[in-house]
Amino acid sequence: MNRVSYFSYIAQELTALSTRISNCGKLNLTDLHIHSETFFAGLLNQIFDWNLVNMNTNQPNVEGIDLIDRGNKFLVQVSSTCTKQKIENSLEKELLRSYEGYTFKFISIAKEASMLKKHSYENPHSVIFVPENDVIDVVTLLAAVRDMGIGKQKQVYDFIRAELGSDIELIKVDTNLANIINILSKENLIETIEHPELNVFEIEKKIDFNELSRVRDTINDYKFYYNKVNELYTAFDKEGSNKSFSVLQIIRKQYLKRQDGVMLPSDIFYTVIDDIMGIVRGSKNYVEIPYDELELCVNILVVDAFIRCKIFKNPEGYSYVIT
Secondary structure, three states: OHHHHHHHHHHHHHHHHHHHHHHHHHOOOOHHHHHHHHHHHHHHHHHHOOOOEEHHHOOOOOOOOOEEEOOOOEEEEEEOOOOHHHHHHHHOOHHHHHOOOOEEEEEEOOOOOHHHHHOOOOOOOOOEOOHHHHEEEHHHHHHHHHHOOHHHHHHHHHHHHHHHOOOOOOOOOOOHHHHHHHHHOOOOHHHOOOOOOEOHHHHHHHHHHOOOHHHHHHHHHHHHHHHHHHHHHHHHHOOOOOHHHHHHHHHHHHHHHOOOOOOOHHHHHHHHHHHHHHHHHOOOOOOOOOHHHHHHHHHHHHHHHHHOOOOOOOOOOOOOEOO
């Protein structure tokens, strides 16, 4: 799925840039920070449809304010320093008296800033500043990118690739996940039939317990491949210890990453599928197959992980195999 590839690339590049800015700041190397003002102006314009320009274009060395959007009446400070004092120092600048009705926005480009959203601030010139909305960090930007339409997400991807793409190249590595997909894709899945060892009633209980009614059909479509996957895992483990365990753990890791209390359970389920597809496609040892076949194989593995208690909570006494 392109959405997975776009988001993964954007997250990787923004996180890497944030880390570089932070590390360079510790060495008093500020060139990257200076150039980042223009980069983040473009990025914010792409994500939020703003019209920010660099304040220094018309007023060199303006203290406390880096970017301005005169149409939306935004004043923006781009900072690698992420403290309450930094924000209040900016809000105290006499310059702000000239911008009645403007909203002040603080962009933290090097550190996560969730705690700053919870503080109260001295605001002597009464510019508009609501910390919960107007303190923005890389996590905030990624959340906005995650939720935007695919066309818009592609635009942000293209912008970041043009700005940052040459700095960091992904090094593909082998994964056990890709290995098991390579093996599963060669199996004749049409001949797979229901086996009595699978406790279908218990699986239905787990679906209801986790409020996964929207995913019920997907789970029911793929649950009977459990025995086929079990056979493959058994054969896979003969090649070395922990191979199947590592596959199940990477699926679990993607699930745990989505426990933010915001996404619906069904959305988490499908996002895990997208995440796993992205990992497989990015693996050095992945033997490319048609997209629909890859999606089929990943669906089978994720549903199998659901049955095996690796993702989502189990109802009391849950047992997926008939004893």
